[in-house]
Amino acid sequence: MTVPHDKMRAVVAPAGAALELALIDRAVAGPGQVLIKIAYAGINRPDLIQRMGAYPPPPGAPQTMGLECSGEIVAIGPGVTRWKPGDLVCALLPGGGYADYAWADEGCCMAIPDGLSLLEAAALPETVLTVWANVFERAALQPGEHFLVHGGASGIGTTAIQMAKAHGAKVYATAGGAQKAALCTTLGADVAIDYQTQSFVEIIKADGGVDVVLDMVGGPYVQQNLDCLKLDGRCVQIAFLQGPQVQLNLMALMLKRLTLTGSTLRARTVAEKSRLARAVETHVWPWVAGGQVRPLIDSVFELEDADAAQAKMQANAHAGKIMLKVAG
CATH class of the missing domain: 3.40.50.720 (NAD(P)-binding Rossmann-like Domain)
Structure with missing residues (x-):
């Protein structure tokens, strides 16, 4: 698939049909946001619920699915101070992770824990x-x-x-x-x-x-x-x-x-999710770096196979995390 510079590949969910890969407008980082070139994205059960129309994105969020990712920051919006282009992060997203690019709020990005691959890091934020x-x-x-x-x-x-x-x-x-x-x-x-x-x-x-x-x-x-x-x-x-x-x-x-x-996570304010991200970096990342907590990867699907990945989750035929490879 040839992708124009102002477009990106993203998984879309036509009503009543299988997920499919389409070209949509490329994501843009707004004030306080970063743009991530996605390496891997996680599949989560709320994605399936959103697909059924029962878990709508919060106001202003992308309408496409995907609540977590890892990758490289390629642009920053006005007001961003912690991150710069070239930084590798994992991030909690309001949506839009099943795509080549996604924007994330600055505070919802986390440093990659020591010793973890981008695949493993993408499995962490939501869970x-x-x-x-x-x-x-x-x-x-x-x-x-x-x-x-x-x-x-x-x-x-x-x-x-x-x-x-x-x-x-x-x-x-x-x-x-x-x-x-x-x-x-x-x-x-x-x-x-x-x-x-x-x-x-x-x-x-x-x-x-x-x-x-x-x-x-x-x-x-x-x-x-x-x-x-x-x-x-x-x-x-x-x-x-x-x-x-x-x-x-x-x-x-x-x-x-x-x-x-x-409680739910997605509906919380950016400030609250950012606070949780800082707490996780402080308290949980040392466990991850020390090997006490490690993401368990069940399987990895290509981005265009997102429908099969969700079907595996729907069938409870997995143990651990199901992941999408975007550019990893």
Whole structure:
């Protein structure tokens, strides 16, 4: 595909059709923004939800998908002070990552952790910031506490296991099938539970319960999460793959002084996301550089194969991160 200078390749989603590669106007860095020539971009489940029309981009964001990337800064907008052309970064994006170029807010860019490739770095922003914001800030996980993450073999799950373990927590993880449960163990989970054959509630309650739960399943899991929390336990919802409407017995909320909360990342202000990025660089990047936290790459697809990449995620046929190679 010949690409004019003022255009770029980008993945678009025609209504009711497969994703396809098209030429669109090249992204431009505005005030406080940088323009990144993308090496790799991450596939995330919110991309699938956006494709279905249920997770619209925030005002001013690109309408195309892609929430994280790595690459080289090739231009800076007015007011940018930290970065310069030629810098290699990974970045949290408001959208537009499935393309040759994307703009990112200056504060949402992060230095590449020592020892990481551009491929590995592109797998970090969305998952690491989500786990930090929800597990470490919102739920205030403490060293020595017991932590449960559902979907332990997902991009979020593999990241949460490693970060919680590096922080000194005892980690429980659920996953679908013995092979994925075994993967959770290799990543540091103290107890890996195959939800297809085992009851996580029974296993955790027999072990005294957990202090923090990170859940993206929703549906019947919400009640079960409350049932296995300890006194003063905290459950954080980041998605509802089995539905947000549930019937609950909330007596335990009072009797055990529980907290049931949740958040999203994309809708936060630029200032808030920038603050989270600085916290991650301070607290998590040393774990990454030290080998305690490493992104698990499941597979890499070419940009034009984005539809197949999303189909693999939709089928839950992956463990870790699915990535797109753009110019890596």
